[in-house]
Amino acid sequence: MEWINTIIQGVLLGGLYALFATGLSLMFGIMRLVNIAHGDLIVLAAYVGLVVVETLGVHPVVGLIIVVPIMAGLGYLLQRALLNRTLGSDILPPLLVTFGLSIIIQNLLLEIFSADSRRINVGELDVASITINDQISIGVMPLIVLILAILVIFALQFLFYKTGLGRAFRATSDDQDIARLMGISNKHIFGLAMAVAMAVVAIAGVLLAMRTNFDPAIGPSRLLYGFEAVIIGGLGSLWGTLAGGLILGISQAIGAKIDPGWQILMGHLMFLAILVVRPRGLFPRSVD
Amino acid sequence: MTALLEVQNLHKSYGSLKVTEDISFSINRGEALGVIGPNGAGKSTLFNLIAGGIRPDSGTVLFNGLDVTNFHLHERSIKGIGRSFQIPHPFGGMTVFENLLVGASFSAKLKGQDAEALAIDVLDRTGLLEKANRPAGELTLLERKRLELAKALSTQPALLLLDEIAGGLTEHECHELVELINSLRKEGITLIWIEHIVHALVSVVDRLLVIDFGVKLDEGEPHAVMNNPKVQEIYMGISAE
Numbered sequence: 001m002e003w004i005n006t007i008i009q010g011v012l013l014g015g016l017y018a019l020f021a022t023g024l025s026l027m028f029g030i031m032r033l034v035n036i037a038h039g040d041l042i043v044l045a046a047y048v049g050l051v052v053v054e055t056l057g058v059h060p061v062v063g064l065i066i067v068v069p070i071m072a073g074l075g076y077l078l079q080r081a082l083l084n085r086t087l088g089s090d091i092l093p094p095l096l097v098t099f100g101l102s103i104i105i106q107n108l109l110l111e112i113f114s115a116d117s118r119r120i121n122v123g124e125l126d127v128a129s130i131t132i133n134d135q136i137s138i139g140v141m142p143l144i145v146l147i148l149a150i151l152v153i154f155a156l157q158f159l160f161y162k163t164g165l166g167r168a169f170r171a172t173s174d175d176q177d178i179a180r181l182m183g184i185s186n187k188h189i190f191g192l193a194m195a196v197a198m199a200v201v202a203i204a205g206v207l208l209a210m211r212t213n214f215d216p217a218i219g220p221s222r223l224l225y226g227f228e229a230v231i232i233g234g235l236g237s238l239w240g241t242l243a244g245g246l247i248l249g250i251s252q253a254i255g256a257k258i259d260p261g262w263q264i265l266m267g268h269l270m271f272l273a274i275l276v277v278r279p280r281g282l283f284p285r286s287v288d
Numbered sequence: 289m290t291a292l293l294e295v296q297n298l299h300k301s302y303g304s305l306k307v308t309e310d311i312s313f314s315i316n317r318g319e320a321l322g323v324i325g326p327n328g329a330g331k332s333t334l335f336n337l338i339a340g341g342i343r344p345d346s347g348t349v350l351f352n353g354l355d356v357t358n359f360h361l362h363e364r365s366i367k368g369i370g371r372s373f374q375i376p377h378p379f380g381g382m383t384v385f386e387n388l389l390v391g392a393s394f395s396a397k398l399k400g401q402d403a404e405a406l407a408i409d410v411l412d413r414t415g416l417l418e419k420a421n422r423p424a425g426e427l428t429l430l431e432r433k434r435l436e437l438a439k440a441l442s443t444q445p446a447l448l449l450l451d452e453i454a455g456g457l458t459e460h461e462c463h464e465l466v467e468l469i470n471s472l473r474k475e476g477i478t479l480i481w482i483e484h485i486v487h488a489l490v491s492v493v494d495r496l497l498v499i500d501f502g503v504k505l506d507e508g509e510p511h512a513v514m515n516n517p518k519v520q521e522i523y524m525g526i527s528a529e
Contacts, residue, residue, distance in 0.1 A: 164389070164393045164394075164403075167382065167386055167389055167390050167393075168390065168394060170379065170382055171379045171382065171387075171390045174379040174382070175377055175379065177341065177361065178377045178379070179379075179390070180360070180361035180362040180365070181339065181341075181361055181362070181365055181370075181371060182365060182390045182395055182439065182443060183362050183365040183366045183390075183391060183394035183396070183397075184362055184390070184394045185360070185362045185363075285381070
């Protein structure tokens, strides 16, 4: 029974990792952009969320209505003004530029908010839980995170497979030049793709801030979890990314159960094990 | 009649290799122009210069009286220049129908049901209606070639550039293709067609343009061009009949 509880907690943790990973998965899937600053953008969203919640005094979930458009707009501008210029046949420029961006965001946040650990106060929700029996209880907040992660992926699936914009994303992802020949402005579409990815980043950042403490330096480790989840799931598959997040969460929970110091290590070991067995991840999109 | 497309003194080199050297020609609305020349003569480069895949070193491309030389690929597509490639480039992960919806909504700028209606019409004309919901990556080579033409048509082009679309087709398929292309002409679509299968080409086009080593060798009425000794030298033994 204790182990069942461990796995349930792992699944709940995995929901957050899946959200971290979804934005990365979108950026890589559509633009072949490996975004080293992804973790820091999540932390940035957490701080934007903090400011919104503290300034307006609204509930964090209501705050999302403001944070999501802010981050999406920032994403579009960032893509049009900077990242589009780095994309091409060479993979190195986007890596270098987003690495630089990562350092800039971290230091800006440090300058503005100091290195103090912060958290968005969610009041009673923080400790609320659903008791299944005396050994299993499910935290309401982690459950909300998991449900939101699943909803986000459903929404993205709908966007990708049922809308014109989604077709444009898929066409551009498939062959940029041919998509342009079909009348699609790739620079604009990349901007919109980044806006969508950053909307997910905003959700991930605010939920992170509601669940745990954060400070300006935690971005890179969130990036690592995100990468691991994306690669476990298989590049370009959204449901795979969700599965990757859950597997990573469960592994960490099992690691922590064996020994508290093993939590992070166990996640990395699971990642390596899956890479050995399935180098292309569990659900690779296509053979290309 | 004003020219729909006017190409003036186009030059393009890759290093010391001149792929297009001082090419000029124009084509009127509703006209069909065939382009022939040996492999590597610069025919596909000429298409890239017109459709916008590459920029010329010098020279201008006027479309509908508008200087589009520095226009992006997608802008030219929206303006009405459509092209098909010699090697088909379907969006493999999307269905055949979705492949056409992309052009219909982003280049032809149609919304919802109008885009769908155009896509269905194009599918019907290119014989792909039965394959509408199949992933484009699963099509046979012949079907891919049809889809390549269908994708170009889904952008509702005023000028259609066809690159060796008849290559590899059987005599019967080639005949069907010629009928389809003739029906497009009747609708008023202006055509430039690069083709090695000269008899198919000559049965459609009004004029022929011959390119060799990036230079315009001859241009004019198809049979007259084919009887030019210099052209016959390139196309030894191939007659226009």
